[in-house]
Amino acid sequence: xxxxxxxxxxxxxSEPSWEVAETEGLAGLAVNYQNAPFLKHEDVSFINMxxxxxxxxxxxxxxxxxxxxxxxKAGTLHLTTARTRLKISMLDELExxxxxxxxxxxxxxxxxxxxxxxxxxxYASGTxxxxxxxxxxxxxxxxxxxxHVKPICADETEVLTSPHNDLDxxxxxxxxxxxxxxxxDGTYSVDGFAPIKDLIYLQDRYGLFLYLDDSHGFSVTxxxxxxxxxxxxxxxxxxxxxxxxxAKAFGACGGMLLSGRKDMVERAVRYGNPWSQYLNxxxxxxxxxxxxxxxxxxxxxxxxRWRKNLQIIDxxxxxxxxxxxxPIRVVLLKSPEAAVKSAKLLxxxxxxxxxxxxxxxxxDKAGLRIMPSANLSTEQMVDFCNKxxxxxxxxxxxxx
Numbered sequence: 001x002x003x004x005x006x007x008x009x010x011x012x013x014s015e016p017s018w019e020v021a022e023t024e025g026l027a028g029l030a031v032n033y034q035n036a037p038f039l040k041h042e043d044v045s046f047i048n049m050x051x052x053x054x055x056x057x058x059x060x061x062x063x064x065x066x067x068x069x070x071x072x073k074a075g076t077l078h079l080t081t082a083r084t085r086l087k088i089s090m091l092d093e094l095e096x097x098x099x100x101x102x103x104x105x106x107x108x109x110x111x112x113x114x115x116x117x118x119x120x121x122x123y124a125s126g127t128x129x130x131x132x133x134x135x136x137x138x139x140x141x142x143x144x145x146x147x148h149v150k151p152i153c154a155d156e157t158e159v160l161t162s163p164h165n166d167l168d169x170x171x172x173x174x175x176x177x178x179x180x181x182x183x184x185d186g187t188y189s190v191d192g193f194a195p196i197k198d199l200i201y202l203q204d205r206y207g208l209f210l211y212l213d214d215s216h217g218f219s220v221t222x223x224x225x226x227x228x229x230x231x232x233x234x235x236x237x238x239x240x241x242x243x244x245x246x247a248k249a250f251g252a253c254g255g256m257l258l259s260g261r262k263d264m265v266e267r268a269v270r271y272g273n274p275w276s277q278y279l280n281x282x283x284x285x286x287x288x289x290x291x292x293x294x295x296x297x298x299x300x301x302x303x304x305r306w307r308k309n310l311q312i313i314d315x316x317x318x319x320x321x322x323x324x325x326x327p328i329r330v331v332l333l334k335s336p337e338a339a340v341k342s343a344k345l346l347x348x349x350x351x352x353x354x355x356x357x358x359x360x361x362x363x364d365k366a367g368l369r370i371m372p373s374a375n376l377s378t379e380q381m382v383d384f385c386n387k388x389x390x391x392x393x394x395x396x397x398x399x400x
Contacts, residue, residue, distance in 0.1 A: 003151070003154065004147075004150035004151045004154060004159065005147070005148075005150065005151060024340055024341075024343075024344040025344070025347070026340065026343050026344060026347065026352075026355065029041045029352075033059060036056070036059040036375060037056070037059075037373065037375050037376055037380075039352070044347075045350070046347060046350045046351060046352050047350060047351050047352070047376065047380065047384070048352045048373075049346075049351050049352060049353045049370050049371065049372065049384060050352065050353050050354035050369050050370060050371050051371060051373060052216070052245070052247070052248035052249070052327075052371060053248065053249065053251060053373055054219070054220050054248065054249040054306055054327045054371060054372075054373055054374065055219060055220065055249045055251060055299075055302040055303065055306055055373070055374045055375075056251075056302065056373045056374045056375030056376075057219075057249070057250065057251025057252075057290060057293065057302070058251050059375075060251055060289075060290075060293065062289045062292065062293065063251050063252055063286045063289045063290055063293070064286070065289065066252075066285040066286045066287075066288055066289025066290070066292075067252075067282040067283070067285045067286040067289075068282070068285070069285050070090060070281040070282050070283070070284050070285020070286065070288070071281045071282050071285065073090060073281070073285070074088045074089075074090060074281035074284075076088075076281060077280050077281055077282060078277065078280040078281065082274050082275055082276075083269065083274070083278045084269065084270055084274045087278065088281055088284065090281065090284045090285070090288070091108070091278060091279065091284060093284075093288065094108060094279070094284050094287050094288055094291075095107060095108055097288065097291050098256055098258075098287075098291070101224060101291060101294065101295070102224075102226065102230065102236070102256075102258050103235050103236060104235075104236035104258045104259055104260055105258070105259050105260070105261065105262045105264070105265040106256055106257065106258050106259075106265065107256070107257045107265045107268060107269050108246065108254055108255070108256055108257075108278065108279050108284075108287070109254055109255045109256070109257065109276070109278070109279075110253075110254050110255070110276065110277055110278060110279060110283075111145075111254065111255050112145060112213060112215055112243050112244070112245055112255035113145040113148070113255075114255065114273060114276050115243045115255045115256070115257040115268075116145050116146050116148075116149060116211075116213070116243055117148070117149050117152075117272070117273055118257070118268045118269075118272025118273045118276070119211070119241060119243075119257060119264070119268045119272055120136075120146070120149050120152075120153055120183065120211065121149060121152045121153055121156060121272070122267060122268060122271055122272050123136075123181060123209070123211070123264075124136055124152075124153040124154075124156035124157045124159075124181075125156045125157075126156075126157070126179075127267060128261070128263070128264055128267075129179045129209075132178055132179050133156060133157035133158075133179070134157060134177075134179035134180055134181045134209065135157065135158045135159075135160065135173060135177040135179065135180050135181070136153050136157060136158070136159045136160070136180075136181045136183060137159075137160045137161070137162050137170060137173055137180060137181065137182050137183065138150060138159065138160070138161050138162070138183045138184070139161075139162055139164055139165065139182070139183065139184035139185070139194075140161055140162060140163055140164045141164045141184075141185070141188060141190075142183055142184050142185060142213075143185050143188075143189060143213055145213070146183050146184075146211075146213060160173065162182075165192070165194065165195055167195060167198050167199075167202070170182060170202060170208075171202055171206075174202055174205075174206035174208055175206070179207070179209070180206065180207075180208050180209065181208075181209040181210075181211060182199065182202075182208055182209070182210055182211070183211045183212075184210075184211075184212055184213075185212065185213050185214070185216075186212040186213060186214030186217050186227065186228050186229035186242070187214055187215075187216040187217030187227070187228050187229075187326055187327075188216070188326075188328075189216055189328065190320065190328060190330060190356070190369070191320040191321060191326075191328075191330065192320075192321065192326070193217075193228060193324070193326065194212060194229070196228070196229060196232035196233060197232060200232075200233060203237075203239055203240070207239065208239070209239050209240070210239065210240045210241070211240075211241050211243070212229050212240070212241075212242050212243070213242075213243045213244070214227045214228055214229040214230070214242055214243075214244050215243070215244050215245035215248055215255070216245075216248065216326065216327055216328060217229065217244075217325070217326070217327075218244040218245060218248065218249060218250060219248070219249035219250045219251075219294070219299075220249045220303060220306060220325065220327055221303070221325050223299075223300070224294055224295070224299070225249070225250070225294045225299055227242075227244060228325065229242050230242060230258075236258055236259065236260045237260045238259075238260040238261050239260070240259075240260060241257060241258065241259045241264065242257075242258045243255060243256065243257050243258070244256050244258065246287050246290070249327070250287075250290050250294075251286075251290050251293075252283060252286035252287040252289070252290045253279065253283040253286060253287070254279045254283055254287065302374040303374070305374040305375075306327070306372070306373070306374040307325075308378070309372040309373070309374065309376055309378075309381050310325075310327070310329070310372060312372070312378070312381040312382065312385060313329045313370060313372060313381075313385065314329070316385040316388075316389070317329070317331050317385070317388070317396075318332075318396075319331055319332075319370075320332070327371050328369060328370075328371055329369070329370045329371070329372075330356060330367045330368065330369050330370070331367050331368045331370060331388060331392065331396065332365065332366070332367040332396070333366055333367045333368065333392060333396060334366075334396075335366055336355070336357035336366040338366065338392075339355035339356065339357060339366040339367055339368060340355045342355070342368060342388075342391050342392050343355040343368060345391040346368075346387060346388065346391055349387050349391070350387075351384050351387060353368045353369065353370055353388075354368065354369040354370075355367075355368060355369075356368070356369045368388070368392075370388075
């Protein structure tokens, strides 16, 4: 009996929609940048309206040059030895600068999934809680990259799944257990945020440990790109770990694990998938260049342009996350079929959107996930909105 995962059921429910998306030419497209923001697939030129490079830094000349210089400085693309034995010297520079920038202790990973897989099982073992194995509570809507390690954590300790953002449930667990860890998204990939202020209250009262993935909130908010979680918390503390993408709004590649405790980072690196590859020299160079941008006036300029483009979406549609600083908007439609059909029509008109359906969203929802970038002009945003209205006419679940 499945306790924590059910891949068979997930595939059974979602496969028909994925098959339709692939048949319509909306999945697995091989592309190259033609002239940013335009991508090209075969002979088709289009704008990607569902990319995670929210600030448009993925094509920034300084980051691309940083990647080139990273390879040149290291003299290799990748040092094929586990970082616990040997590592490219620039890795220390990057992690030192990330630690200084975000005021904590940092380790970088090739993905946020690798960071999560490294850290959570070790935390479940009781290593960081004086041998007392914590009860681990995963939010129902925690990202797949975190849910994926539930069975491994459950081999070490008790694992529970809480209703989404249910503080009463979580507090009840805290009252009845000595050590509790809560695992959730800071900024969710479809809708909403973790209730940070309430979680801080539980942390102060019960010593609740927080593991929050703020990949979608990172870089887009905060004077230095701290993101939603660190902003609301006022910085990292010893009872919190934040994992965040260095590949989305940050504009480079990989992920970052940020802790208020040095020993947590050191043991995650040493014992959590130590065989895994770390960032190669191009990735390190790109991340260093992005940090330069995060310490310059350009960050605020791009954040403002991004907010303006979000507002254009909010002004035209009734969408999830309207009026918030989540970078994600979903135009809700009546069915998965309507979502795929609308996405296909938009692609033919020069805009790629993501048709979302289960398991990306709950089974009773479907729609177009839209993530506007700072590098799109007002004219492009208005044209896109007009085309969405045109192709989705009669299929919008909620009208503006």
